[in-house]
Amino acid sequence: MNLRDKLRGLLVRLYARRVEGHLDHAQVPKHIGVIMDGNRRWAKAAGSTTEHGHRAGADKIEEFLGWCTETDVEVVTLWLLSTDNLDRPQEELVPLLGIIEDVVRTLAADGRWRVHHVGTPDILPSHVQTALKEAEDSTAHVDGILVNVAIGYGGRQEIADAVRSMIVDAAEKGTSMEDLADSVSVDLIGRHLYTGAQPDPDLVIRTSGEQRLSGFMLWQTAHAEYYFCEVFWPAFRKVDFLRALRDYAARHRRYGG
Numbered sequence: 660m661n662l663r664d665k666l667r668g669l670l671v672r673l674y675a676r677r678v679e680g681h682l683d684h685a686q687v688p689k690h691i692g693v694i695m696d697g698n699r700r701w702a703k704a705a706g707s708t709t710e711h712g713h714r715a716g717a718d719k720i721e722e723f724l725g726w727c728t729e730t731d732v733e734v735v736t737l738w739l740l741s742t743d744n745l746d747r748p749q750e751e752l753v754p755l756l757g758i759i760e761d762v763v764r765t766l767a768a769d770g771r772w773r774v775h776h777v778g779t780p781d782i783l784p785s786h787v788q789t790a791l792k793e794a795e796d797s798t799a800h801v802d803g804i805l806v807n808v809a810i811g812y813g814g815r816q817e818i819a820d821a822v823r824s825m826i827v828d829a830a831e832k833g834t835s836m837e838d839l840a841d842s843v844s845v846d847l848i849g850r851h852l853y854t855g856a857q858p859d860p861d862l863v864i865r866t867s868g869e870q871r872l873s874g875f876m877l878w879q880t881a882h883a884e885y886y887f888c889e890v891f892w893p894a895f896r897k898v899d900f901l902r903a904l905r906d907y908a909a910r911h912r913r914y915g916g
Contacts, residue, residue: 686907686908687730687731687732687904687907687908688732688860688861688862688884688904688907689732689733689734689858689861690732690733690734690735690736690857690858690859690860690861690862691727691732691734691735691736691860691861691862691863691864692735692736692738692860692862692863692864692875692876692879692880692883693723693735693736693737693738693863693864693865693866694738694863694864694865694866694869694872694873694875695716695719695720695737695738695739695866695892696865696866696867696869696891696892697716697866697867697868697890697891697892697893697894698712698713698715698716698891698892698893699712699713700712700867700891701715701716701891701892701893701894702715702893704891709751710751710754710755710758712893713754713755713758714758715893716892716893717758717759717761717762718893719892719893719895720737720762720766721765721766721769723735723895723900724766724771724772724804724806726897726900726901727804728771728803728804730904732804733804733805733858734804734805734806734807734857734858734860735804735805735806735807736777736806736807736809736854736860736876737806737807737808737809738809738812738875739759739762739808739809739810740755740756740759740778740809740810740811740812741809741811741812741813741873741874742778742779742782742811742812742813742816743813745782745811756783756784756787759787759810760786760787760790762808763787763790763791763794763808763810764790764793764794766794766798766806766808767793767794767797767798770801771801771803771804772798772801772803772804772805772806773798773799773801773802773803773804773805773806774791774794774795774798774806774808775795775805775806775807775808776791776794776795776807776808776810776853777807777808777809777810777812777817777853777854778809778810778811778812778813778817778853779811779812779813779816779820780811782811783810783811787810791808791810794808805857807853807854807857809875812853813874814872814874814875814876814877814878815874815877817852817853817876817877817878818848818852818877818878820851820853821848821849821851821852821853821878822848822851824851825839825843825847825848825851826839828851848878849878852878852879854876854879859876859879859880859881859882859883860876860879860880860883861883861884861907862883862884862885862886862903862904862907863875863876863880863883863884863885863886864886864888864900864903865885865886865887865888866888866890866891866892866895867888867889867890867891867892868887868888868889869887870887872885884906884907884910886903886906886907888902888903
């Protein structure tokens with residue numbers, strides 16, 4: 660690292676401390692959703708492989724959760740694999756699934772996070788399903804950030820699964836279709852989503868410059884704030900995170916005022 664890079668790094672750290680010093684923890688979002696985009700483009704820009712990009716993105720997760728802990732965030736939803744991603748070529752998908760399994764096991768072993776799967780498990784390979792089940796069981800007692808790992812997740816699929824679950828539940832209770840139709844409400848559908856009784860996201864961060872949700876938590880983000888960051892996910896820094904929180908707090912104050 661040359662002198663210019665060292666100086667730039669020092670200035671960024673000083674700026675991050677300044678932003679953090681002015682952060683009002685009372686205005687911090689309690690639930691943050693993250694669309695971790697840009698792993699492949701980061702790798703391409705670095706002249707590396709797609710697998711290396713995914714591993715670099717995976718390595719960023721624990722660091723990010725550490726920042727969330729420092730700022731009193733309570734729930735984080737990380738979109739690791741969409742239903743559409745399962746259609747990728749096997750030479751990319753197989754290593755990616757291995758990386759995701761490693762992420763899940765690492766989060767569970769850390770001891771600071773309570774892991775919860777968000778998605779359709781049946782469409783995932785058995786070894787990933789096993790890792791998710793073991794992670795949920797082993798961290799159920801943890802009193803830390805609830806980390807939703809969205810794997811095999813699609814927003815439309817979630818709503819379809821919620822409706823299906825609602826119908827099955829009614830059938831098991833002997834409720835007629837007419838009575839079910841009369842009882843359908845926003846709250847009832849919400850209780851059958853993957854996130855169940857969890858609070859909806861207050862803030863959704865998407866990296867890499869793309870300005871769309873791509874189907875992420877379509878139901879839950881109806882009233883969320885969105886923060887689109889140009890930085891690729893593996894290069895996402897604490898200062899970028901703090902800027903997102905500062906931006907959210909400014910919008911939140913205007914909304915409340």
